[in-house]
Amino acid sequence: MKIKRILLLVPRYEKSRYRPVLQVGVGYLAQALFENGIEYKYLDMGFSGSSGRLSRLLKRFRPDFVGLSMLTFRYKNHYQLAEYIKDTLPKTVIGAGGAHSSLFGDRILKECPSIDMVFKGEGERALVD
Numbered sequence: 001m002k003i004k005r006i007l008l009l010v011p012r013y014e015k016s017r018y019r020p021v022l023q024v025g026v027g028y029l030a031q032a033l034f035e036n037g038i039e040y041k042y043l044d045m046g047f048s049g050s051s052g053r054l055s056r057l058l059k060r061f062r063p064d065f066v067g068l069s070m071l072t073f074r075y076k077n078h079y080q081l082a083e084y085i086k087d088t089l090p091k092t093v094i095g096a097g098g099a100h101s102s103l104f105g106d107r108i109l110k111e112c113p114s115i116d117m118v119f120k121g122e123g124e125r126a127l128v129d
Helices: 024-035 050-061 075-088 099-111 124-128
Strands: 005-010 039-044 065-069 093-097
Touching: 005 024, 005 050, 024 039, 024 065, 024 124, 039 050, 050 075, 065 075, 075 093, 075 099, 093 099
Parallel strands: 005 039, 005 065, 065 093
Antiparallel strands: none
8 A cells, every 4th residue: 555645643642741843853754755756644633633634634635554652651542542543543553752752662553453563763764665
């Protein structure tokens, strides 16, 4: 399957001190996609109203691949988010990246069957490939 459309997704971190900011790592991924002519969208769910936006984005944009940024804080909520995406678009490939993925890659794949792959470390090249 050729990947044509990618959604870069930053989950919401409820009940935390995390406030939505543009993440540098996701910015590097977006730039790599842009430079290689790959269509992408970005959604940070920390901003208000993002849950409804995610649902609409999945239905309208229909990404072939979702890159899910993961911090360890509330990582099981990320698993639920991956399951929701997989239930909505079963053929969509879901890849996890970020600090939690770099530390616990194999564990993530065992604990969450909805996540298809894990990126450890910098993912710009691997994502484009």
